[in-house]
Amino acid sequence: xxxxxxxxxxxxxxxxxxxxxxxxxxxxxxxxxxxxxxxxxxxxxxxxxxxxxxxxxxxxxxxxxxxxxxxxxxxxxxxxxxxxxxxxxxxxxxxxxxxxxxxxxxxxxxxxxxxxxxxxxxxxxxxxxxxxxxxxxxxxxxxxxxxxxxxxxxxxxxxxxxxxxxxxxxxxxxxxxxxxxxxxxxxxxxxxxxxxxxxxxxxxxxxxxxxxxxxxxxxxxxxxxxxxxxxxxxxxxxxxxxxxxxxxxxxxxxxxxxxxxxxxxxxxxxxxxxxxxxxxxxxxxxxxxxxxxxxxxxxxxxxxxxx
Amino acid sequence: xxxxxxxxxxxxxxxxxxxxxxxxxxxxxxxxxxxxxxxxxxxxxxxxxxxxxxxxxxxxxxxxxxxxxxxxxxxxxxxxxxxxxxxxxxxxxxxxxxxxxxxxxxxxxxxxxxxxxxxxxxxxxxxxxxxxxxxxxxxxxxxxxxxxxxxxxxxxxxxxxxxxxxxxxxxxxxxxxxxxxxxx
Numbered sequence: 066x067x068x069x070x071x072x073x074x075x076x077x078x079x080x081x082x083x084x085x086x087x088x089x090x091x092x093x094x095x096x097x098x099x100x101x102x103x104x105x106x107x108x109x110x111x112x113x114x115x116x117x118x119x120x121x122x123x124x125x126x127x128x129x130x131x132x133x134x135x136x137x138x139x140x141x142x143x144x145x146x147x148x149x150x151x152x153x154x155x156x157x158x159x160x161x162x163x164x165x166x167x168x169x170x171x172x173x174x175x176x177x178x179x180x181x182x183x184x185x186x187x188x189x190x191x192x193x194x195x196x197x198x199x200x201x202x203x204x205x206x207x208x209x210x211x212x213x214x215x216x217x218x219x220x221x222x223x224x225x226x227x228x229x230x231x232x233x234x235x236x237x238x239x240x241x242x243x244x245x246x247x248x249x250x251x252x253x254x255x256x257x258x259x260x261x262x263x264x265x266x267x268x269x270x271x272x273x274x275x276x277x278x279x280x281x282x283x284x285x286x287x288x289x290x291x292x293x294x295x296x297x298x299x300x301x302x303x304x305x306x307x308x309x310x311x312x313x314x315x316x317x318x319x320x321x322x323x324x325x326x327x328x329x330x331x332x333x334x335x336x337x338x339x340x341x342x343x344x345x346x347x348x349x350x351x352x353x354x355x356x357x358x359x360x361x362x363x364x365x366x367x368x369x370x371x372x
Numbered sequence: 373x374x375x376x377x378x379x380x381x382x383x384x385x386x387x388x389x390x391x392x393x394x395x396x397x398x399x400x401x402x403x404x405x406x407x408x409x410x411x412x413x414x415x416x417x418x419x420x421x422x423x424x425x426x427x428x429x430x431x432x433x434x435x436x437x438x439x440x441x442x443x444x445x446x447x448x449x450x451x452x453x454x455x456x457x458x459x460x461x462x463x464x465x466x467x468x469x470x471x472x473x474x475x476x477x478x479x480x481x482x483x484x485x486x487x488x489x490x491x492x493x494x495x496x497x498x499x500x501x502x503x504x505x506x507x508x509x510x511x512x513x514x515x516x517x518x519x520x521x522x523x524x525x526x527x528x529x530x531x532x533x534x535x536x537x538x539x540x541x542x543x544x545x546x547x548x549x550x551x552x553x554x555x556x
Contacts, residue, residue, distance in 0.1 A: 080535040084509045085516060086452040108445070112437055113541035114510045115444035116487035117495065118403065121511040126405060128397040132415050136397065136422050140389030143426035144381075316500050338503065339496055358504055358523070 071098055075105045083110035121338065244332040248287035252278045260347065260369035262290070269294035269351060270366040272329075277347045277369045279335065286335040288323075288349075293366065295327045296351070304352045305335065306360060310343035315359075317348070322356035346370050376439050382430035392425060396443045399482075403447050407455065407513045417454055421447050441487040455513065490548060494541040505530055506537035 078095040081087060087095060099106045128136070252259055257280045264273035272292035279286035288305065296302060305320030312318065321336045351364035377395055380388030400421050404414035424446050432442055482488050495503050505525065508514045516534070520527040 076539070077531075077535060080531075080538055082452075083448075083538060084452075084534055086456045088456075109542040109546060110538050111445050111448065112441060112487070112545060113491070113538040115441050115448050116485075116491035116541055116545065117506060117510040117538075118448065119441065119444050119482050119485055120488045120491045120495070121507055122399075122402065122406070122482065125398040125402045128393070128401050128418070129411070129415070132401070132418060133393060133397060135419065136393050137390065139419070139422065140381075140393060140426060141386065143423075144384055144386045144389050319500075338507065340492070358500065 068102070071102050072105060074098060075102065076110075079107075079110040083114040123336070244287065244334060247334070248278055248289065248332055251280055251283070251285060251287065254280055254283070256280060256282055258286075258344075258371065260371060262349075262367040262369050264367060265365050267351070267364055267366045269296075269364070273367055275367075277335075279341075279344060279347075281341070281344070284337075284341060288331070288333040288335060288347075290325060290329065290331045290333075290367075292329050293325045293331065295325050295329060298324050298354055300354065301351050302354050302356060303366070304350050304356045304360065305333075306348045306350065307335075307337065307341050307344050308346040308348070309341055310345050312342075317346075317360075319356065319358070320347075322352065344371055376432065376434050378425065378429040378432040378439055378442070379434070381426065382432070389426075393422070396425075396440070397422075399440070399443065400447045403444065404451060406511075407451050409451075409454070413454065413458075417447075417450050420450050424450070438485050438487055440482065440485045451513070486548070487545060490544045491541050494544045495537065497540060498537055501525070502533045502537055505533040509534050510538075 075095065075098050078087060078091055078098070081091065082095070251257055257278060260277045260279070262273060262275045262277070264270035270293065273290065274292055275288070275290040277286060277288055293303075302322040302324060304322045306317040307320050308314060308317045318337050318339045318341055323331065323333045325331045347369040348365055349367040350360045350362060351366060352360060377388055377392050381392055397418070400418050401414065404417045405411075409417065421443075425443065432439065436442075437445070495506065498506070501523075505519055505523065508519045508522070509516070509530075514522065516527055516530050519525070519530045523530070525533070
């Protein structure tokens with residue numbers, strides 16, 4: 066195997082390790098290749114996958130009280146230099162355990178195409194951060210203020226839409242504002258856009274009123290509807306699309322799917338996976354449950370144009 | 373410069389244990405639950421991850437990654453291992469609802485993690501189809517085969533998209549100066 070082939074194969078295996086894990090054979094192959102090419106040994110793909118997951122994570126739930134107590138006990142034992150193992154800890158009480166339906170949801174797909182996830186269970190996860198020892202072989206990079214400022218600006222400009230507040234991982238104890246309150250607050254912020262919906266001739270839109278509130282800097286917004294027909298989520302869902310002047314018009318930004326209950330009134334927070342740079346049009350379509358990647362635009366129910 | 377939480381754990385500071393649980397317990401728990409694990413299995417994974425952290429806190433290097441990204445990476449390893457060991461992957465039923473969950477979930481407060489901003493920037497440079505595949509794989513935890521079935525994209529292309537996407541993120545992380553939390 067030439068060095069370039071080896072590099073490609075190592076990268077393939079590292080990408081698989083970062084996403085679906087490796088079976089014993091692939092793990093052995095990776096170990097062998099890294100013995101021959103130790104310069105390729107890094108955890109960059111795993112760190113990249115972790116970064117993407119953090120980026121997409123939409124909610125942080127508080128730890129269950131019982132679990133927290135067990136963690137604190139094991140932590141104290143570890144701090145005292147005592148060996149810590151997980152198994153003796155009590156399990157969740159029955160009422161906390163997932164229902165059979167929930168458990169059924171996570172059964173593995175049996176598609177033959179799914180071979181890479183497959184047959185052989187991998188051995189227990191390796192000792193964790195060897196990756197960072199490997200990563201330590203990377204050239205040291207100077208820590209410069211401009212970069213930190215750039216990163217801060219980038220975080221604010223690019224990611225602020227994902228998480229509007231800045232406190233690290235503290236579960237707030239105060240009562241959270243309702244969606245209506247949050248929408249009202251956002252609408253009152255300088256720079257916020259407020260656009261009325263224009264109903265189309267689609268039957269679901271008869272009597273439709275409401276608006277879009279969007280704040281470009283915060284990359285956050287809300288849809289408000291009244292008179293929009295209720296949908297059956299098992300059959301169809303509404304999906305928001307945001308057209309951005311800086312992106313191809315055939316690929317508007319997916320704003321997520323949502324449901325409307327029988328009263329026809331809804332306040333929906335806008336959630337996008339991409340930065341909305343120059344919004345030109347907000348559109349709501351009716352799509353198959355779960356939404357689509359590319360809309361056929363057969364049923365457009367509401368439009369709100371940025372003037 | 374003050375020690376990170378993990379550095380304080382490594383130094384045996386008892387208060388750091390509590391701080392570590394406070395800072396990362398919810399994150400690890402949420403990542404585990406997001407993968408469709410039962411409460412019981414998710415609790416097991418959280419315990420395993422924290423034991424990893426207690427044992428190896430001294431090996432955390434703040435110049436290589438932010439603590440949050442490091443913890444997330446360790447968590448992912450445990451989750452991937454667990455899912456493989458139990459021969460299962462989250463079903464497609466667990467995948468999409470996250471996108472349209474409008475029930476008022478807590479904010480994640482991760483916007484000050486440098487890797488998050490860099491990952492977002494890197495993904496924004498990908499085609500929508502590639503972004504979708506990367507997210508289905510990394511966030512939703514679907515296997516390559518499941519993604520191929522779900523999207524109709526050939527298996528080989530799915531793998532290519534994932535590798536290309538992660539390579540893009542990796543390159544951006546590699547090019548950045550020392551990683552860490554952005555200080556407010």
